[in-house]
Amino acid sequence: MPLHIATPCIESHPLSQAAGRRIWLKLENLQPSGSFKLRGIGLACDTHARRGKRRFVSSSGGNAGIAVAYAGRRLGIPVTVVVPETTTERARALIRAEHAELIVHGQAWHEANALAQSLLGEDDAFLHPFDDPLLWQGHASLVDEVAQSGLKPGAVVLSVGGGGLYAGVVEGLRRNGWGDVPVVAAETQGADALAQSLAQGERIALEAVTSIATSLAAKQVCEQAFALTRQHPTRSATVTDLAAVTACERFLDDHRLLVEPACGASLALAYANHAALGDADDVLVVVCGGVTATAEQLCQWRIQLVML
Structure with missing residues (x-):
C-alpha cells in the first residue's frame, strides 16, 4: 500500500x-x-526501505521534511531532518511530532542541505526535497x-x-x-x-x-x-x-x-x-x-x- x-x-x-x-x-x-510531497517522498522512502536502508536523512524548508518524518514513522525507520533557520516553528514542531531528529542549520536551504549530505553513512538514504526521479x-x-x-x-x-x-x-x-x-x-x-x-x-x-x-x-x-x-x-x-x-x-x-x-x-x-x-x-x-x-x-x- x-x-x-x-x-x-x-x-x-x-x-x-x-x-x-x-x-x-x-x-x-x-x-x-x-x-x-508525500506522493514522491513516500515512494522514495518505501523504495529505500526495500533496499535495506536503515535511516532516512533529508534537508527541507518544511513540508518535505514533514513527509519524510511521517514516512519514516510509518515504515519504522529513524529519520533526521535538517532545516534552515527560516523554517517556521510550526514546521519544526510537526517534524518533531513524527519522532524525527530535527537539526536547524544555516540561513537558507542550500546550507541545511550541505550539512544533511555530510551526515550520510553507508546504511543511510538521502531524501532530496525535489530533485530525484x-x-x-x-x-x-x-x-x-x-x-x-x-x-x-x-x-x-x-x-x-x-x-x-x-x-x-x-x-x-x-x-x-x-x-x-x-x-x-x-x-x-x-x-x-x-x-x-x-x-x-x-x-x-x-x-x-x-x-x-x-x-x-x-x-x-x-x-x-x-x-x-x-x-x-x-x-x-x-x-x-x-x-x-x-x-x-x-x-x-x-x-x-x-x-x-x-x-x-x-x-x-x-x-x-x-x-x-x-x-x-x-x-x-x-x-x-x-x-x-x-x-x-x-x-x-x-x-x-x-x-x-
Missing part, C-alpha cells in the same frame, strides 16, 4: 465564478502529511488519478519551488497521453527562480529568496524542471506575496481549508483569472497544501505586507 492517499478532485464554484471558467481542485492538502514518479500519480476520474484539463496550474512537483506533473501528463496540456508555473516574487531562468534563457540561481513563501525558497530549480520547460508547453506567472496571502484567506473562507502562501500563489492566478490561464475551459489547480503556516500567521503577514 502506498503511503499517500488518493485525493479528491472537485469543481470549485467560488473559484469558477471568480475566473469565469470551470476551475477544478486537486486537493493535495488532504495528504496525511499535509502536502503533495523517484519523487517525480511519485508526484505523477496525482495526474493518474485525474485521468481515472475522466477529466482532461485544458491547463494545469501548480506552484514551483525547486521544480519537483512540476517535473512530476509533466511526467504524469506524458504517461497519460496528455502532452498537449499546458502547465502554468506559479511563483511568488522574490522566489521566482524559474520565471527569471525562462526570461534569461538559462537556469539561474537567485542571489537570495526574499518571499515569505518559504516553501518556494529554492534558489534554483532542478535541471530536470528547467529542461522540461523546453519540451512541454509551459507558461510562467508570478504574484506578489500579498496576492498569495489574500488567496489563502479567500480559499479558507470559500472551502474551509487552510493552505500556505506557496500554495496561494497558484490559487491567486485562478482568483484573478490571470492571462497565463489562456483560453482553457477546464483549469486544474493543484492545491499543493503546506502545513507550515497558521491562520494567525496569515493575518500577521497581511498586516506586514499592507504596511510595506
